[in-house]
Amino acid sequence: MEFRALLTQRDEAGEVTNRVERLPIEHLPEGDVLVSVEWAGFNYKDGLCLGGLGNLVRSYPHVGGVDFAGRVIESRDARYHPGQAVILTGWRVGESHWGGFAERARVKADWLVPLPKRLSTRDSMVLGTAGLTVMLAVNRLRLLGIAPQSGEIVVTGAGGGVGSQAVMMLGRLGYRVVAISGRPELAEPLLRLGASEVLGRDAIMTQSGKVLDKERFAGAIDTVGGAMLPELLKKIRSDGAVAAVGNAAGVSFEASVIPFILRGVSLLGINSVTVPYEMRVALWDRLSSLFVAGAYERMVTEIGLAEIPTYAERILAGGVAGRVVINPRR
Template sequence: MPFQALLTEKSDTGAITSSVQTLDEFRLPDGNVTISVDWSGLNYKDGLALTGGGGIVRAYPHVGGIDASGTVLDSADPRYARGDQVILTGWRVGETRWGGYAQKLRLESDWLVPLPKGMSTRTAMVLGTAGFTAMRAIERLEASGLTPGDGEVLVTGAGGGTGSIAVHLLGKLGYQVVAVSGRPHLAEGLRQLGATTVVGRDDVMGTPDKPLESARWAGVVDTVGGAMLGKVLKQVKTHGAVAAFGNAGGIELNTTVLPFILRGVALLGIDSVMQPYATRVPAWARLAALFDPTAFEPFVHEIGLAELPQAARNILAGQVQGRTLVKP
């Protein structure tokens, strides 16, 4: 049966354009499971893919969307039967493989996770890669020894999708959360999500730059990278840790060895793309238990496939707050 998808194409001149098209099912890539997509989401990486940035997409035409949730239509894997509801994040789907910006998606069953009990496919995409990454960051911080009694936990880029979910999850777990955002109008919403304090970028970046600065944070969830990451590493308390996964602020890291050798600070890299099934299932189960979709709803915006090209430009310009859901 034909289906609709947002097809991204590259012209002979190198121009990248995307449009909603009706495609025949034979154009779907190989795989042993086909799903009907209920929801997808918009992430920073999706913005790059739809605009040709970052070398994310190598082959055209392409269907973007690194996340998807939906219902199994057919399966050659006994673990999944027709009618089962599933989640997809990662595995370079939406990058090297066609992704979730379509009404149908075919892929390998090993990349799927069963939808946790009590979670809807919509809530799964409110979370998506952003929620899974935030959960993995918190789990890594906890494994490094972080507890709610240790002091303030900083979340950079708190107005974005991953940052705002991290604020919410940390608040639900009882942490004192300091949310950093360059958009003052988001402050009240971040407090409602769970932030104890909301500060501007200058409150973190404006202190005199030294090889080692005053110890302020028991832990950090950094969604920004670049200069922000280099700065906060110098401000972490003894034996604290930074969970880092963002690069919107740049890919360079300028810091000193002093936080590591004098305070024992740990820098924890968070990869959400190639996480194994054994890691994904418990993380999604914990998200189902902790995340309050009602509290997060003011941070959710829904769009259709045709609105994605503009939304992609907006997210790259830092003009998107919270989570943007895509209804194919």
């Protein structure tokens, strides 16, 4: 039996290529469950992997795709049976283990979760790692007592996959959301998703030279990192918090301790890669109750395997809005 996959190769000179090929099923890595992939998600990390960047992929040839959903073909684990719909996100699949940019995937059973009944496999990949990350961030903010009545929540990088889903989820939960985006053309879609206001990057990045700015936001979900994060911290209200979920603007930042020690601001790190099984099941159940496919559909782009390399370049350049989902049969 053969299956189609986007195969990533690296030659002796270090040049990386990506090409759709037909591979024998025996080429799949070891695992407990064989899955027929119906949909895969597309993330910034996928762009890095396909470009051979960040030292994320150590072994070639490789099949990327950190998210996928589909139906079980074979299982050696009692939790899963043939025909069952499942989701996979995280666990370095698509990096150190072959992922979802293929018609077939073989993975460890512990990495999967059952698909909630309220979601289709396509819906789950519209959400994907982005949705799971947002749900983790929202839960952390809520645990600190940051509720809708606490004040405005700001979302940076609001036009991207994680940012746009944060706008949608926070809006659904009753928060007043201020969306920050460097793309003015996305203002109307973000307002439709649930933003109360859409501002340009200058709303955060105007540097006052002070260690603290006027208190405005009760909390934040920051998908950008880099130089924006310290400017954002200056604008958070007392006992507020910033959930850091991304690094589109860089992995390092220089900040003052003053927001932490004078205002009690918290900086929350969000890691969606190794979330325990029981927690992931609960998170996906909550996501399924909040997600409205029709409300988000205008932010979804559907592509096939052969189009992924083009979108890898676009996402690294900040040129992808919303979520991209992959149909491996195209």
